[in-house]
Each structure stands twice: as C-alpha cells, then as structure tokens.
Amino acid sequence: MTVIRIISILLLLLWSGPALAGEAVLVVHRDNPVSSLELADVRAIFLGKKVFWDDGNGIEVLLQKSGETHQNFSQNTLGKSPRQLSMYWKRILFSGEGLPPREVDGDDQILETIAANVKAIGYVDSHVKDNRVKPVSIIREE
Amino acid sequence: MKCSQTFFMILSFGLILQGSQLSAWSFDLGTKMRINGFLSQGYIKSQDNNFFGESEDGSFQINEFGLTLNGEITDNLRVGLQLLSRDLGAEGNNKINIDWGMADYRWRNWLGVRLGKVKLPIGLYNQGRDSDFLRPMVFLPQSIYDENKRTLVVAATGGSIYGNLAFGAGGDLEYQAYYGEVNFPEDSGQAQGMRALGEKMAAKAGRRVVAFESDNRYVYGGSLIYSPPVEGLRLGVSYFTGESEFDYKLRNRDGSIFRAEATGNMKDFIVYSAEYARERWQISAEYMEATPDRVVFDKDIPGGRSQGGYVQVAYRLIDPVVIYALYDVFYADKDDRDGSELEARGELDYLGWRKDFGLGLRWDVNDSWVLKAEWHKVDGAALQLPLFNPPPEGVKRDWYYYVLKASYNF
Known part of the structure; x- marks a missing residue:
C-alpha cells in the first residue's frame, strides 16, 4: 500500500515537474530564425529597449492582459510584478518615449497573432502546443 | 470662466471614456493608432504659508488632464501628440497646451531621432x-x-x-541628448519669479514695471541611465543648461517710460540619480546642483550655486497599497546654507533653504484608478515661496501642507 502511494506521488511529481500550470514559454513564428535568446535580450525586448531583430525587422511584442501565465512571465522572466510592468509602460507612453506592446487576451490570441506575423514574439502557457509557432529557450546565466 | 473650462474638460473626457468603454483604443487604419489619456483632481491645504495659490484656505486648483494620440506609421516611424491641461494655483488655469508632439524615427536599437516638442530627461522622473x-x-x-x-x-x-546600448551581461545604457527652445507662459513660476525680481529692483530706484515679456533663447542637455546587471537597480546622470531673456517696460517717477532687460540662465543643472527596487521596497535618491545665473537691469543678482537632493523610501504594505517617506533638502546657495549672507543683505535667512519631510500613502485601486494622501512638514522658504506669500503677512519659516488626490488613466 505504502509502495503504491510512493509511486503515485513520484508519478505526480514527474507529471507536474517539468511544466507547472501557468508557467510561460516564449514563442515566435515558426519561420523566425531565432530559437534561443539571452535573458538580457528577452528583458530588453519586453521593456522596449531592443526593438529590432538582428535582421533589421521591427519586433512586434505581445503581452497578455492578465492571468497566471502573464503573472509568471512578468515576475519570473522580466523581474517585475504585472503592476510594475504596466506602470513601466505607462511612463514610456505618457512621456512620449514610445508605445507599449499590444495586449491580447490569452494564449489563443497570442498564437493567432504570431501565426500571422513573422516579426512577433509572445508567451503562452508551457502546455500549449501549436505547430504555427515555435518555442524560444531563454539562456539564463548563473 | 475657470469653472466652465474645467467643466468642459471633464465633460469631454467623460465622453471619451464613455466612447472607449473604459479601455485603451486600438485602431487598424492602415497605420496603427492609439488614444490614451488621464485626468486627476487634488485638494491641497497648507498651514502657515501658501504653497501654489491660496492653499491656506484649502484649494482644488491642483489637477491635470491629458489626451495622448500615437500613430505607428512604420516599424521605424511613430508620430505622437499629448494635449495637457493643468492647474496649480495661479499657474496653468486649465489652458490646453501641447505637452509633447513629435515625429520619432528609430533607426537602430542604439540610435533614434525625435523632432518636435520633446520632453526633457532630467533626473529619473522629469519626463x-x-x-x-x-x-x-x-x-x-x-x-x-x-x-x-x-x-x-x-x-x-x-x-x-x-538610443540603447546593450552590453549583454554587463547591463545596458540609455542615452538622450537634446537641443531646443522653450516658450514660457506669462503665468509660469519662472516668468513670475523674474517679474517679481524686476519689480523689486525697480522699486528701489523709484520705478514701476508696467509691462513684462519673457523669451527663452535655448536649452540643451542630455542624460545617461545605466541599468547594471543587478536586478532593480538604475543609475543616472543628467545635465541641463538654458538661457532666457526678459523685457521690462519701466515707468519713472516723472511718468517717462523706458525699456530694460534681464537674462536668467539655468546653468550646469546636473542631477545624479539612483533607484533600487526589490520586492516590497523601493529606494530612490537624487542629488542636484545648478547655477541660477541672473542679470537684471545690468546688475548681477547674487545667487551662487544651488544644491539639493532627497531620499525617498517606498514600502508596499499589501499589493495595491504603498507607503512613502521622503526627506528632501534644497539650498539656494551651497556656500551659504545657513542663509547668513542673505541676512547680511537684509533678506530673511530661511529663504536660503527648504527641508521637506513627507509621509504619503498611495492606493492603486485598479489598473486605472490611483488615490493618494500625503502630509509634509517644511522648514525654510526657498524655491520662490515669497511669491505666494506677499507682505504684509509675508513668508514664515516653519509650515505644513497636506494633499489628497485621485487620478484616472486609460
């Protein structure tokens, strides 16, 4: 009985370990040559400091309006709470320095927008699989 | 007139908000266009001195309304405009001005050009x-x-x-450099201060100022903000210099009228900045020096180099509520911090400094609404306080003010 319980717990851990619900994965159009980005570049892109891909095309950044995926991406990848991120972009908007990224509702809209735009980048729940987009790994220097 | 203007502004914004269903607009009109905006209304009450207008009696003359339009023409080119109407005591009176309006061409990550009316990067928060x-x-x-x-x-x-210079794991550096011209409205603090100075000097010679005009010649400067690879840390330095000219018409005792000039420079205004944000805490500190180099009717106004700075600590109590503590100091002349030279010239010594201790609370009710309340205790009357406290009451050394404010943005 105890053995079954331990195996069940182990299976549960294995199942949920690699990708917890709401964990975000970065995605781009499948024809985008980028397959990995340094963490510093990801932050620069989502904070409007890096606005062009290496080939010279403008980067279209997509943010999710709310939700657990957005919360995780904002906090764990950008190092800002969703409120801080929103305030960061309002500062840029209202001081005339730039335009905040487009905000969309959830994973489906992110996928559809990226599928139609090779220059776009966004993030979705790591469980989502869609062959119109490809995941981009983030290189975090320890 | 003022009430009706304010009412008109609020009504216009109400209609816009109604139309936008309380959310940001985004049109696809071949070009991408966005409309955003904000409005805020405050109440200020002070004790023992007026601070911007008749604040000792309590004043609602503290508000801001802004409407922001942006169009993204291409990946590289954006045009934008912000209309601003504000009131702060005698200044602003809710006239609608272009706050900024420009064409912004971003050529590379490291180089962009803005032409038009641009906001100036001074310290971390001026823009x-x-x-x-x-x-x-x-x-x-x-x-x-x-x-x-x-x-x-x-x-x-x-x-x-x-532009932005990225150093990979070494962080990044944002830079800006600008050159331009500023037009003062006659009710601005800057123009009012120079008019008052001219009136004081003219009175000594038995003359009166009967007309006054101000005209800025140029401003230039720049800023560097470095984000090192330490999460939440920003370090900055900025520089500003500006020169303005002022024309007065003076009337002699015998009734004859003649013209006289003044120049007011704000030279070598330098600000060093640091901000560190970590979980619930944010600490900001900035230090400044500037030389208000003024020549009125061919006489140098003694001034020296002013000096100031502050430390502000913010602590997030619960997610939407932040409390603040501020200690902010300004000396009109860093070589005369106790005002003894001012006193020797027959002025009040406490016009030489301003030490503001403030406590505040900010509640971000949701993404659009913010409520604020704060209280300040001030020692000193530098930074033009006599403008709002003319004789016979005059200006006092120790005074207090509190402010309540609500703002909305979309």
Whole structure:
C-alpha cells in the first residue's frame, strides 16, 4: 500500500515537474530564425529597449492582459510584478518615449497573432502546443 | 470662466471614456493608432504659508488632464501628440497646451531621432512629471523637480537623439541628448519669479514695471541611465543648461517710460540619480546642483550655486497599497546654507533653504484608478515661496501642507 502511494506521488511529481500550470514559454513564428535568446535580450525586448531583430525587422511584442501565465512571465522572466510592468509602460507612453506592446487576451490570441506575423514574439502557457509557432529557450546565466 | 473650462474638460473626457468603454483604443487604419489619456483632481491645504495659490484656505486648483494620440506609421516611424491641461494655483488655469508632439524615427536599437516638442530627461522622473499616477507622491521632490521651474525644464521645441546600448551581461545604457527652445507662459513660476525680481529692483530706484515679456533663447542637455546587471537597480546622470531673456517696460517717477532687460540662465543643472527596487521596497535618491545665473537691469543678482537632493523610501504594505517617506533638502546657495549672507543683505535667512519631510500613502485601486494622501512638514522658504506669500503677512519659516488626490488613466 505504502509502495503504491510512493509511486503515485513520484508519478505526480514527474507529471507536474517539468511544466507547472501557468508557467510561460516564449514563442515566435515558426519561420523566425531565432530559437534561443539571452535573458538580457528577452528583458530588453519586453521593456522596449531592443526593438529590432538582428535582421533589421521591427519586433512586434505581445503581452497578455492578465492571468497566471502573464503573472509568471512578468515576475519570473522580466523581474517585475504585472503592476510594475504596466506602470513601466505607462511612463514610456505618457512621456512620449514610445508605445507599449499590444495586449491580447490569452494564449489563443497570442498564437493567432504570431501565426500571422513573422516579426512577433509572445508567451503562452508551457502546455500549449501549436505547430504555427515555435518555442524560444531563454539562456539564463548563473 | 475657470469653472466652465474645467467643466468642459471633464465633460469631454467623460465622453471619451464613455466612447472607449473604459479601455485603451486600438485602431487598424492602415497605420496603427492609439488614444490614451488621464485626468486627476487634488485638494491641497497648507498651514502657515501658501504653497501654489491660496492653499491656506484649502484649494482644488491642483489637477491635470491629458489626451495622448500615437500613430505607428512604420516599424521605424511613430508620430505622437499629448494635449495637457493643468492647474496649480495661479499657474496653468486649465489652458490646453501641447505637452509633447513629435515625429520619432528609430533607426537602430542604439540610435533614434525625435523632432518636435520633446520632453526633457532630467533626473529619473522629469519626463513623467505631468501624469499624477506616474509620480510616487503627489509632488515630485521639489529640490530637483521644482514646480516653479517646470516650464523651463519640462519640454522643448527642437529635437533629440536617443538610443540603447546593450552590453549583454554587463547591463545596458540609455542615452538622450537634446537641443531646443522653450516658450514660457506669462503665468509660469519662472516668468513670475523674474517679474517679481524686476519689480523689486525697480522699486528701489523709484520705478514701476508696467509691462513684462519673457523669451527663452535655448536649452540643451542630455542624460545617461545605466541599468547594471543587478536586478532593480538604475543609475543616472543628467545635465541641463538654458538661457532666457526678459523685457521690462519701466515707468519713472516723472511718468517717462523706458525699456530694460534681464537674462536668467539655468546653468550646469546636473542631477545624479539612483533607484533600487526589490520586492516590497523601493529606494530612490537624487542629488542636484545648478547655477541660477541672473542679470537684471545690468546688475548681477547674487545667487551662487544651488544644491539639493532627497531620499525617498517606498514600502508596499499589501499589493495595491504603498507607503512613502521622503526627506528632501534644497539650498539656494551651497556656500551659504545657513542663509547668513542673505541676512547680511537684509533678506530673511530661511529663504536660503527648504527641508521637506513627507509621509504619503498611495492606493492603486485598479489598473486605472490611483488615490493618494500625503502630509509634509517644511522648514525654510526657498524655491520662490515669497511669491505666494506677499507682505504684509509675508513668508514664515516653519509650515505644513497636506494633499489628497485621485487620478484616472486609460
């Protein structure tokens, strides 16, 4: 009985370990040559400091309006709470320095927008699989 | 007239908000266009001195309304405009002005050009100073963001270059450099201060100022903001210089009228900045020096180099509520901090400093609404306080003010 319980717990851990619900994965159009980005570049892109891909095309950044995926991406990848991120972009908007990224509702809209735009980048729940987009790994220097 | 203007503004914004269903607009009209905006209304009450208008009696003359339009023409080119209507005591009176309006061409990550009326990067917070919800407390620390000097330093018609230099794991550096011209409204603190100075000097010679005009010649400067690879840390340095000319018409005792001139320079205004944000805490500190080099009717106005700075600590109590503590100091002349030279010239010594201790609370009710309340205790009357406290009452050394403010943005 105890053995079954331990195996069940182990299976549960294995199942949920690699990708917890709401964990975000970065995605781009499948024809985008980028397959990995340094963490510093990801932050620069989502904070409007890096606005062009290496080939010279403008980067279209997509943010999710709310939700657990957005919360995780904002906090764990950008190092800002969703409120801080929103305030960061309002500062840029209202001081005339730039335009905040487009905000969309959830994973489906992110996928559809990226599928139609090779220059776009966004993030979705790591469980989502869609062959119109490809995941981009983030290189975090320890 | 004032009431009807304010009412018109509020009504216009109400209609816009109604139309936008309380959310940001995004059109696809071949070009991407966005409309955003904000409005805020405050109440200020002070004790023992007036601070911007008749604040000792309590005043609602503290508000801001902004409407922001942006069009993205291509990946590289954006055009934008912000209309601003504000009131702060005698200044502003809800006239509608172009706060900024420009064409912004971004050529590379490291180089962009803005042409038109551009906001000036001074310290960490100057560019966002007109939107209440972007400022931690209702007033930015006055040592660096003096509201009386706002018109000179807030924006200039001309151009700027800017960009971001990325050093990979070494962080990144944002730079901006600008050159342009500023037009003062006659009710601005800057113009009013120079008019008052001219009146004082003319009175000594038995003359009266009967007409006054101000004209800025140029401003230039730049800023560097370095984000090192330490999460939440920003370090900055900025530089500003501006020169303005003022024309007076003076009447002699015998009734004859003649013209006289003054120049007012804000030279070598330098600000060093640091901000560190970590989980519930945010600490900001900035230090400034500037030389208000003024020549009125061919006489140098003794002034020296002013000095100031502040430390502001913010602590997030619960997610939407932040409390603030501020200590902000300004000395009109860093070589006369106790005002003894002022006193020797027959002035009040406490016009030489301003030490503001403030406590505040900010509640971000949701993404659009912000409520603020704060209280300040001030020692000293530098930064043009006599303008709001003319004789016979005059200006006092120790005084207090509190402010309540609500703002909305979309």
